[in-house]
Amino acid sequence: xxxxxxxxxxxxxxxxxxxxxxxxxxxxxxxPPAGRQAVLTVDQMIEGVxxxxxxxxxxxxxxxxxxxxxxxxxxxxxxxxxxxxxxxxADTPETWLSAFAEGLAADQARFGLPLWGGDSSSTPxxxxxxxxxxxxxxxxxxxxxxxxxxxxxxYVTGTIGDAVLGLHAARGEIADPTGHFRARRLLPEPRxxxxxxxxxxxxxxxSDGLVQDLGHVCRASGCGAVIEADRVPLSPAARAAGPxxxxxxxxxxxDYELLxxxxxxxxxxxxxxCAGTPLTRIGHFVAGAPAVTAVDKxxxxxxxxxxxxxxx
Amino acid sequence: xxxxxxxxxxxxxxxxxxxxxxxxxxxxxxxPPAGRQAVLTVDQMIEGVxxxxxxxxxxxxxxxxxxxxxxxxxxxxxxxxxxxxxxxxADTPETWLSAFAEGLAADQARFGLPLWGGDSSSTPxxxxxxxxxxxxxxxxxxxxxxxxxxxxxxYVTGTIGDAVLGLHAARGEIADPTGHFRARRLLPEPRxxxxxxxxxxxxxxxSDGLVQDLGHVCRASGCGAVIEADRVPLSPAARAAGPxxxxxxxxxxxDYELLxxxxxxxxxxxxxxCAGTPLTRIGHFVAGAPAVTAVDKxxxxxxxxxxxxxxx
Numbered sequence: 220x221x222x223x224x225x226x227x228x229x230x231x232x233x234x235x236x237x238x239x240x241x242x243x244x245x246x247x248x249x250x251p252p253a254g255r256q257a258v259l260t261v262d263q264m265i266e267g268v269x270x271x272x273x274x275x276x277x278x279x280x281x282x283x284x285x286x287x288x289x290x291x292x293x294x295x296x297x298x299x300x301x302x303x304x305x306x307x308x309a310d311t312p313e314t315w316l317s318a319f320a321e322g323l324a325a326d327q328a329r330f331g332l333p334l335w336g337g338d339s340s341s342t343p344x345x346x347x348x349x350x351x352x353x354x355x356x357x358x359x360x361x362x363x364x365x366x367x368x369x370x371x372x373x374y375v376t377g378t379i380g381d382a383v384l385g386l387h388a389a390r391g392e393i394a395d396p397t398g399h400f401r402a403r404r405l406l407p408e409p410r411x412x413x414x415x416x417x418x419x420x421x422x423x424x425x426s427d428g429l430v431q432d433l434g435h436v437c438r439a440s441g442c443g444a445v446i447e448a449d450r451v452p453l454s455p456a457a458r459a460a461g462p463x464x465x466x467x468x469x470x471x472x473x474d475y476e477l478l479x480x481x482x483x484x485x486x487x488x489x490x491x492x493c494a495g496t497p498l499t500r501i502g503h504f505v506a507g508a509p510a511v512t513a514v515d516k517x518x519x520x521x522x523x524x525x526x527x528x529x530x531x
Numbered sequence: 532x533x534x535x536x537x538x539x540x541x542x543x544x545x546x547x548x549x550x551x552x553x554x555x556x557x558x559x560x561x562x563p564p565a566g567r568q569a570v571l572t573v574d575q576m577i578e579g580v581x582x583x584x585x586x587x588x589x590x591x592x593x594x595x596x597x598x599x600x601x602x603x604x605x606x607x608x609x610x611x612x613x614x615x616x617x618x619x620x621a622d623t624p625e626t627w628l629s630a631f632a633e634g635l636a637a638d639q640a641r642f643g644l645p646l647w648g649g650d651s652s653s654t655p656x657x658x659x660x661x662x663x664x665x666x667x668x669x670x671x672x673x674x675x676x677x678x679x680x681x682x683x684x685x686y687v688t689g690t691i692g693d694a695v696l697g698l699h700a701a702r703g704e705i706a707d708p709t710g711h712f713r714a715r716r717l718l719p720e721p722r723x724x725x726x727x728x729x730x731x732x733x734x735x736x737x738s739d740g741l742v743q744d745l746g747h748v749c750r751a752s753g754c755g756a757v758i759e760a761d762r763v764p765l766s767p768a769a770r771a772a773g774p775x776x777x778x779x780x781x782x783x784x785x786d787y788e789l790l791x792x793x794x795x796x797x798x799x800x801x802x803x804x805c806a807g808t809p810l811t812r813i814g815h816f817v818a819g820a821p822a823v824t825a826v827d828k829x830x831x832x833x834x835x836x837x838x839x840x841x842x843x
Contacts, residue, residue, distance in 0.1 A: 241751075244751075249570075256560055257561045257562070259561060259663075260557060261648065261663055263618060265654050265656075290557040293558075294557050296558070302663060336571060338661070340577055342579075342657065343579050343580070343656070343657060344654065365555075439553075
């Protein structure tokens with residue numbers, strides 16, 4: 220077998236579970252776990268938009284997987300399986316596809332989820348891939364963006380800004396001697412599996428940028444938020460970049476950390492739920508318009524020229 | 532609101548159901564109907580590959596919807612909802628997107644299914660869209676490609692070949708005075724809702740071409756098939772095209788009719804189940820290697836230079 224069907228048999232069939240029906244039928248067949256709700260998300264990665272032409276294909280696959288897993292993490296969901304689309308150019312080398320499939324295999328093993336189906340195509344344009352990821356939650360246990368209330372504390376997992384500094388490093392605009400920024404840009408860590416249900420009022424993953432994604436929470440919740448900019452957790456490398464990069468760090472995207480609104484006084488329980496995952500309190504929610512304010516350690520407003528990433 | 536979020540609010544939020552959570556969360560939340568299995572499929576449409584740059588955007592949307600519905604039809608599934616991805620160029624006019632959304636709205640109303648979520652992006656390349664469609668079936672009732680046995684009759688719904696003749700018409704290679712070929716290329720009719728469960732041994736939709744898709748059934752079922760070429764149902768326009776187009780008709784794709792394997796003697800029940808949908812017996816399954824043979828009305832083999840459509 221050659222061509223499209225040969226590629227499917229060689230690279231994708233080994234990744235598939237029983238739900239995929241051998242990748243030889245018109246659709247996948249999944250029996251949802253009894254009594255649970257399904258959580259469904261889709262994300263694209265397009266060459267020149269979400270990844271650079273020279274990015275290793277295995278890491279493109281793993282970042283695509285992890286961006287979707289991060290959406291499930293933000294909903295407090297467990298991953299069940301995924302559908303994949305690929306659109307490759309005639310001159311995309313076979314080695315690109317084999318490395319891409321190796322990346323999928325690596326993260327399927329890491330996160331314990333199988334391929335259920337997909338669609339492959341040719342394209343005259345940039346290489347394009349997408350994943351539709353399906354997860355599940357206990358009924359009513361899904362975390363939402365709305366639900367934050369004035370007085371809630373604002374937390375973030377991990378560190379912020381490394382991924383966007385990795386983009387600037389790829390452009391030669393900032394040094395990256397240890398490769399830390401590059402690693403964070405290429406291989407984010409989705410915060411899947413934290414036991415946040417019942418503990419938090421709202422959650423979102425930081426994909427468009429800390430300020431913008433917090434703005435989404437504010438609009439959905441009908442309140443404002445204050446970020447104490449000096450509390451935002453930075454890696455040693457991001458800290459070493461200095462204050463000139465502060466706005467980039469606060470507004471750059473692609474971190475895939477979780478922003479969490481939780482009632483004051485719940486910090487101990489929250490830290491137990493996040494066992495092993497770094498968690499930093501970086502601000503709080505306030506009554507009023509759904510605006511995000513950043514303040515410095517003296518409480519003075521930090522002015523931001525832009526708030527985050529949008530397509531167009 | 533402008534840009535990405537403004538477009539989502541203007542064009543897509545009106546199409547969304549409660550499962551979409553206002554298109555303002557990280558994922559959709561769907562409660563699967565108790566006791567049913569989920570059926571999941573995804574299809575892409577890329578400018579220059581699956582549609583022509585001048586194709587009306589509303590019909591691009593509807594064909595995308597219908598290609599996915601056809602996959603559900605081939606599984607005997609009921610449609611529940613869908614996720615949408617779009618990747619538009621900076622110079623894609625706003626009118627393209629508004630027409631695209633109108634097409635989605637028209638077919639949502641026609642087929643009774645809502646938008647649950649999606650992902651929008653920019654792209655430097657061809658416009659790209661995909662739909663992940665979610666359906667459901669009674670446990671064990673899904674139709675499959677495997678299951679045909681020697682002696683089964685082979686049926687097809689509707690007529691074959693109009694869509695591929697529409698592609699040749701778009702290239703000026705065949706006349707299309709009534710626009711019939713164009714209409715069939717741009718707006719296929721998915722055969723959703725036929726009550727085939729328990730009546731048929733196998734089913735598939737004709738997307739890659741009659742011969743190739745029948746080959747998929749043969750490989751999955753472990754038997755061969757014979758097409759009586761002169762029985763293949765043609766529209767008056769396709770019939771008028773003459774014998775020079777026979778191979779194109781038998782091997783061209785994009786028909787989205789159903790190919791069905793059913794036990795001999797079940798024809799009456801099958802016609803009742805397909806009430807209102809044209810159904811033609813065009814051949815039968817035979818023991819042996821999973822090969823597809825076409826024969827003329829005297830039983831002589833019809834030689835085909837190609838079997839169907841593959842990407843790459």
